[in-house]
Amino acid sequence: MSDNFTLANTTFSSRLIIGTGKYRSYDEMKAAHIASGAEMVTVAVNRVPLDGSAESFLDHLDPKMKILPNTAGCYDAEHAVRTARLAREALETEWIKLEVIGDPITLLPDNEQTLEAARVLVKEGFIVLPYFTDDLIMAKKLLDAGCPAVMPLAAPIGSGMGVQNPSNLRIMREQLPDATIIVDAGVGVPSDAAIAMELGADAILMNTAIAEASDAARMATAMNYAVQAGRLAYLSGRMPKRLYASASSPIEGAIK
Amino acid sequence: MPEILITLNGEQLPIADEIDLETLVGQLALPAKRLAVEMNGNVVRRSDWPQTTVSNGDRIEVVHFVGGG
Numbered sequence: 001m002s003d004n005f006t007l008a009n010t011t012f013s014s015r016l017i018i019g020t021g022k023y024r025s026y027d028e029m030k031a032a033h034i035a036s037g038a039e040m041v042t043v044a045v046n047r048v049p050l051d052g053s054a055e056s057f058l059d060h061l062d063p064k065m066k067i068l069p070n071t072a073g074c075y076d077a078e079h080a081v082r083t084a085r086l087a088r089e090a091l092e093t094e095w096i097k098l099e100v101i102g103d104p105i106t107l108l109p110d111n112e113q114t115l116e117a118a119r120v121l122v123k124e125g126f127i128v129l130p131y132f133t134d135d136l137i138m139a140k141k142l143l144d145a146g147c148p149a150v151m152p153l154a155a156p157i158g159s160g161m162g163v164q165n166p167s168n169l170r171i172m173r174e175q176l177p178d179a180t181i182i183v184d185a186g187v188g189v190p191s192d193a194a195i196a197m198e199l200g201a202d203a204i205l206m207n208t209a210i211a212e213a214s215d216a217a218r219m220a221t222a223m224n225y226a227v228q229a230g231r232l233a234y235l236s237g238r239m240p241k242r243l244y245a246s247a248s249s250p251i252e253g254a255i256k
Numbered sequence: 257m258p259e260i261l262i263t264l265n266g267e268q269l270p271i272a273d274e275i276d277l278e279t280l281v282g283q284l285a286l287p288a289k290r291l292a293v294e295m296n297g298n299v300v301r302r303s304d305w306p307q308t309t310v311s312n313g314d315r316i317e318v319v320h321f322v323g324g325g
Binding site: 019020021022023029042043044045046047048050052054056057058067069070072082083085086087089090091157158185205206207208 | 267286290293302317318322323
């Protein structure tokens with residue numbers, strides 16, 4: 001049974017989106033990308049070095065990958081909007097992962113600035129995928145602004161802490177049954193990804209959990225399985241939690 | 257002749273004469289593709305680089321893509 005993931009009229013067979021940062025080598029990154037099964041990768045927009053040392057980073061990506069530029073490093077709406085416009089000019093893509101950071105220690109999103117930037121970018125025709133705090137009301141506002149998906153964090157970027165507030169994700173899923181929810185940031189191990197998918201996330205975006213694994217490609221494989229397992233579990237409908245036991249074997253008829 | 261001073265990617269850069277953006281970017285010896293340029297806060301389309309003159313006080317950003325999450 002096919003269970004494709006459609007986002008802004010683009011269909012993906014994988015529900016895992018991965019980053020391109022922090023890898024120890026291009027070869028390791030490429031191997032991890034293949035192993036992950038991902039069909040979309042994020043990249044960052046950055047000033048070119050003026051000493052002639054610039055490399056063509058994008059040449060190291062599988063040409064089949066859809067490239068999702070981000071606005072990482074932006075601390076207000078204005079810089080994020082400018083960065084998105086530059087990304088569109090350079091890549092000829094309307095897609096942008098909108099990330100407006102509130103402070104450098106936690107890298108938590110500035111939701112107010114994110115919403116402001118989202119409104120501007122949607123009007124300019126961008127497909128805006130916003131990273132934000134896992135908050136239902138904020139999700140509604142971002143969707144109302146025209147974002148085709150929302151990307152709540154599981155935990156701070158690069159923390160590997162896993163889903164810190166499963167109730168928030170569950171509430172978001174239940175209250176926004178038609179929204180596309182992509183959990184972005186905070187996954188550390190495959191069980192974290194599986195939990196997010198079991199709670200009803202449509203996809204997961206991760207970078208550090210794979211790039212910082214000792215064997216990035218093997219971890220990418222594990223994440224691929226975890227996302228699929230979590231998705232299947234969500235679609236299957238989990239059993240209810242009970243405080244007390246419920247016997248699996250018949251009680252009646254046991255020998256006395 | 258007064259020196260022309262521009263800000264390129266946050267660094268002050270004196271240039272000898274007014275030049276066009278195409279020439280300026282060309283001098284950076286960058287991998288040619290998938291760059292974007294902003295001048296004074298506005299993107300300059302690649303097709304407009306040759307007709308865009310770089311003048312004293314201009315703030316220019318030249319960006320490309322790097323690994324990120």
